[in-house]
Amino acid sequence: MVTIYDVAAKAGVGMKTVSRVLNNEAHVRPAMKDRVMKAIDELGYRPNLAARQLAASRSFLITFILSDVFSSYQTSMLVAASTECRLRNYHLVVEVRDQDETAERLVERVTANLRPDGIMLVPPLSNDAAIVRAIESKGTRLVRVASTLSGYGDIVPVRDTDVSHKMVAHIAATGKSRIALIAPPFDKAAASERVTGYRSALADARLPYRADYVVKGDFTFASGKAAAEQLLALPEPPDAIFATNDAMALGAMAAARQIGLDIPRDIAIAGFDDSPGSRTMYPPLTTVRQPIPGMARNAISVLLGHADALEELVPELIIRGSTQPGAAAEVHGEDM
Amino acid sequence: MVTIYDVAAKAGVGMKTVSRVLNNEAHVRPAMKDRVMKAIDELGYRPNLAARQLAASRSFLITFILSDVFSSYQTSMLVAASTECRLRNYHLVVEVRDQDETAERLVERVTANLRPDGIMLVPPLSNDAAIVRAIESKGTRLVRVASTLSGYGDIVPVRDTDVSHKMVAHIAATGKSRIALIAPPFDKAAASERVTGYRSALADARLPYRADYVVKGDFTFASGKAAAEQLLALPEPPDAIFATNDAMALGAMAAARQIGLDIPRDIAIAGFDDSPGSRTMYPPLTTVRQPIPGMARNAISVLLGHADALEELVPELIIRGSTQPGAAAEVHGEDM
DNA sequence: CGCGACATTGACAGCGCTGCCAATTGCGAT
DNA sequence: ATCGCAATTGGCAGCGCTGTCAATGTCGCG
Numbered sequence: 001m002v003t004i005y006d007v008a009a010k011a012g013v014g015m016k017t018v019s020r021v022l023n024n025e026a027h028v029r030p031a032m033k034d035r036v037m038k039a040i041d042e043l044g045y046r047p048n049l050a051a052r053q054l055a056a057s058r059s060f061l062i063t064f065i066l067s068d069v070f071s072s073y074q075t076s077m078l079v080a081a082s083t084e085c086r087l088r089n090y091h092l093v094v095e096v097r098d099q100d101e102t103a104e105r106l107v108e109r110v111t112a113n114l115r116p117d118g119i120m121l122v123p124p125l126s127n128d129a130a131i132v133r134a135i136e137s138k139g140t141r142l143v144r145v146a147s148t149l150s151g152y153g154d155i156v157p158v159r160d161t162d163v164s165h166k167m168v169a170h171i172a173a174t175g176k177s178r179i180a181l182i183a184p185p186f187d188k189a190a191a192s193e194r195v196t197g198y199r200s201a202l203a204d205a206r207l208p209y210r211a212d213y214v215v216k217g218d219f220t221f222a223s224g225k226a227a228a229e230q231l232l233a234l235p236e237p238p239d240a241i242f243a244t245n246d247a248m249a250l251g252a253m254a255a256a257r258q259i260g261l262d263i264p265r266d267i268a269i270a271g272f273d274d275s276p277g278s279r280t281m282y283p284p285l286t287t288v289r290q291p292i293p294g295m296a297r298n299a300i301s302v303l304l305g306h307a308d309a310l311e312e313l314v315p316e317l318i319i320r321g322s323t324q325p326g327a328a329a330e331v332h333g334e335d336m
Numbered sequence: 337m338v339t340i341y342d343v344a345a346k347a348g349v350g351m352k353t354v355s356r357v358l359n360n361e362a363h364v365r366p367a368m369k370d371r372v373m374k375a376i377d378e379l380g381y382r383p384n385l386a387a388r389q390l391a392a393s394r395s396f397l398i399t400f401i402l403s404d405v406f407s408s409y410q411t412s413m414l415v416a417a418s419t420e421c422r423l424r425n426y427h428l429v430v431e432v433r434d435q436d437e438t439a440e441r442l443v444e445r446v447t448a449n450l451r452p453d454g455i456m457l458v459p460p461l462s463n464d465a466a467i468v469r470a471i472e473s474k475g476t477r478l479v480r481v482a483s484t485l486s487g488y489g490d491i492v493p494v495r496d497t498d499v500s501h502k503m504v505a506h507i508a509a510t511g512k513s514r515i516a517l518i519a520p521p522f523d524k525a526a527a528s529e530r531v532t533g534y535r536s537a538l539a540d541a542r543l544p545y546r547a548d549y550v551v552k553g554d555f556t557f558a559s560g561k562a563a564a565e566q567l568l569a570l571p572e573p574p575d576a577i578f579a580t581n582d583a584m585a586l587g588a589m590a591a592a593r594q595i596g597l598d599i600p601r602d603i604a605i606a607g608f609d610d611s612p613g614s615r616t617m618y619p620p621l622t623t624v625r626q627p628i629p630g631m632a633r634n635a636i637s638v639l640l641g642h643a644d645a646l647e648e649l650v651p652e653l654i655i656r657g658s659t660q661p662g663a664a665a666e667v668h669g670e671d672m
Numbered sequence: 673c674g675c676g677a678c679a680t681t682g683a684c685a686g687c688g689c690t691g692c693c694a695a696t697t698g699c700g701a702t
Numbered sequence: 703a704t705c706g707c708a709a710t711t712g713g714c715a716g717c718g719c720t721g722t723c724a725a726t727g728t729c730g731c732g
Contacts, residue, residue, distance in 0.1 A: 001688095003687095003688060003689085004688065004689065005688085013711080013712090014711060014712040014713075015688095015689090015712080015713090016690085016691095016711070016712055016713075016714095017710090017711060017712075019689065019690060020710095020711090022689090023690080026709090027709060027710055027711080028710075028711090029709090029710070029711095032710085032711085046448040046449075047688085047689075048390070048451075048687085048688050048689070049386075049389075049449060049450065049451065050385075050386045050387075050389035050390040050395070050451075050687085050688080050689090051386075051390050051687070051688035051689040051690090051717090052688080052689055052690075053385075053386035053389075053689090053717090054384070054386040054387050054390050054687090054688080054689070054690090054716095054717045054718065054719085055688075055689040055690040055691080055716080055717055056689075056690055056691085056717085057690090057717070059386070069405075069411035069412070069414060069415055070408055070411060070612050072406055075405035075406060075411070076405070078405065078432075079405055079432055082432060083434070086445075091449060091450060093429050093430070094429070094430040096414075096415055096418060098419070109422075112382040113382075113385060113427060114385060114427065115384075115385065115386075221615065221616045247616065250616045250617075251616070253618065254616070254617065254618035255618075257618040258618055276406045276613075277612070277613045277616060279557065280557045280583065280586045280587070280590070280613060281586075281590065281617075282589065282590035282591075282593040282594055337718095339717095339718055339719085340718065340719065341718085349681080349682090350681060350682040350683080351682080351683090351718095351719090352681070352682055352683075352684095352720085352721095353680085353681060353682075355719065355720060355721095356680095356681090358719090359720080362679090363679060363680055363681080364680075364681090365679090365680070365681095368680085368681085383718085383719075384717085384718050384719070386717085386718080386719090387687090387717070387718035387719040387720090388718080388719055388720075389687090389719090390686095390687045390688065390689085390717090390718080390719070390720090391686080391687055391718075391719040391720040391721080392687085392719075392720055392721085393687065393720090
């Protein structure tokens with residue numbers, strides 16, 4: 001294996017100078033830098049991470065903690081964050097929270113083993129106070145993509161109010177007037193923004209807010225199905241359902257289909273997240289696409305202190321066949 | 337940060353003895369071992385990975401390369417493999433192949449950075465000859481969960497013939513007689529086993545094999561939809577479709593639904609993989625569940641040389657509403 | 673009871689790199 | 703041209719651990 005000494009010898013410079021070039025430090029004349037670069041190139045030299053970690057007592061690692069590998073929201077973040085890390089000569093490592101693992105044990109495991117320089121958390125873990133506290137107690141740097149703005153760590157805020165408003169406005173514009181909501185559980189603060197947007201859009205469209213049109217779910221398919229069944233059993237059932245995530249929207253679709261309703265004619269259904277499953281339905285699901293890659297890039301930038309040039313982030317309405325008959329045709333199914 | 341010296345001092349032993357205990361080496365008297373353990377415990381000592389890596393010139397890392405974070409097949413493997421690694425005091429790190437990244441570049445990146453002691457590959461990457469060759473040229477150990485048995489690396493075989501046979505037999509048993517197949521592309525050897533099972537089951541059920549009932553797909557939703565459209569346009573359309581993965585099965589469902597067919601009355605549809613999406617349909621999809629956690633555990637065992645006690649693996653038919661009307665009721669929707 | 677063989681323990685030199693500090697160099701201002 | 707200061711470069715120790723080898727103990731056996 002070629003080491004930093006080999007490079008130094010080949011370039012005819014001191015070993016320390018090579019180190020400077022590697023770390024992009026100041027005080028290296030361009031000519032020297034080029035010579036070193038050339039030697040690195042010709043030798044195919046790759047610095048030994050373990051040695052750097054040991055000497056610099058930092059790991060060049062960011063840990064991304066995932067609560068659910070099947071969540072497209074989380075995995076999309078992961079991919080974008082990983083790419084961003086690589087650009088900055090860092091490495092993203094992934095840890096998955098075991099079901100029934102306590103916050104303390106999780107954080108202990110994650111910080112004690114690879115000793116990351118920072119941790120990145122996304123919903124729902126980013127809103128979990130116990131985990132955030134545990135990380136704080138370890139003193140590890142943290143960035144959270146979250147709607148809970150208080151607590152330890154830097155924050156990349158998630159703001160759903162506007163887009164939620166737009167979605168409900170879109171549904172109203174298709175001629176529906178009895179728009180129900182499958183809301184998130186109260187303790188998920190994240191989602192309350194989605195509720196706020198729903199209410200304000202109803203007001204704007206001069207539609208009444210009806211308490212019986214709001215049913216809570218817990219972000220699972222099953223809860224969405226149950227909620228929709230409850231809504232559809234109402235004396236005056238809704239003619240549209242806005243679910244605050246895609247899994248629940250799919251549950252609602254299943255419930256509607258089961259009693260023979262046509263989507264979107266009898267009932268329009270919309271979700272939130274633009275999960276892969278939302279495209280592989282018939283009809284495909286109208287949903288909200290968050291600027292996930294940008295959020296992830298921003299999070300890594302914040303964590304690594306390159307806080308300049310953060311991206312502007314704008315969520316997007318994805319209108320498909322579940323709310324608008326014509327839209328179905330334009331959708332191309334992609335991978336699951 | 338507490339080091340190995342602190343532990344040695346506290347236990348009143350030589351530093352090297354602590355090292356022996358940590359590495360579970362022979363030649364340590366039980367009494368001594370206990371004393372060291374106690375000191376480790378009291379001090380909350382955690383060995384410094386970077387230092388171990390540097391000194392031992394191995395990384396205690398296994399890299400799992402993912403081609404698609406949305407593939408439940410791959411992510412399920414990942415979780416199981418990660419757990420197994422942890423049990424053996426190893427760490428699983430995840431790398432995602434960028435789209436349009438060459439095999440060489442991918443392997444270079446993966447081996448040069450974290451320098452894993454081994455790499456684990458699952459389909460479809462495990463059947464990619466270029467990647468396997470690139471890994472071989474780096475000399476990194478490799479284990480593949482694959483149906484391609486030749487080439488570099490240890491293999492954990494995937495055998496789909498039997499379960500594919502069972503699936504077709506099941507469909508035939510429900511009274512369907514015109515069973516079509518959405519096959520994998522020819523170059524995916526993995527799937528030819530699924531085709532073999534299909535043909536032998538037809539023979540057993542004394543049903544004719546019809547070439548026009550076999551259409552190729554490429555494992556995507558879109559290709560499944562297109563294939564089903566082609567099948568359903570036949571003069572004598574099939575009354576059942578067995579798709580060789582779930583994404584294509586969902587595509588087929590969408591196609592059938594679009595022309596107003598009832599599933600499973602007019603047409604039964606079955607998939608392969610038991611993806612999360614297969615449960616969040618109405619009706620839920622009959623599919624095949626592979627013993628993924630066991631396969632992943634076996635792979636890690638092989639890689640780490642604990643080849644004793646490999647698990648016996650048996651795939652399972654998951655019968656749901658898309659082939660059997662009654663079955664729909666028993667299905668509980670889970671997370672997406 | 674004594675000797676050799678083996679089990680047990682410890683000392684010490686690095687692994688490849690970065691941080692600190694000293695040596696050298698370059699350059700503008702006298 | 704000369705001096706002073708800052709920019710550049712290099713040397714060296716050591717990060718925390720494992721591998722090697724030497725120094726002890728320990729035990730069986732004659």
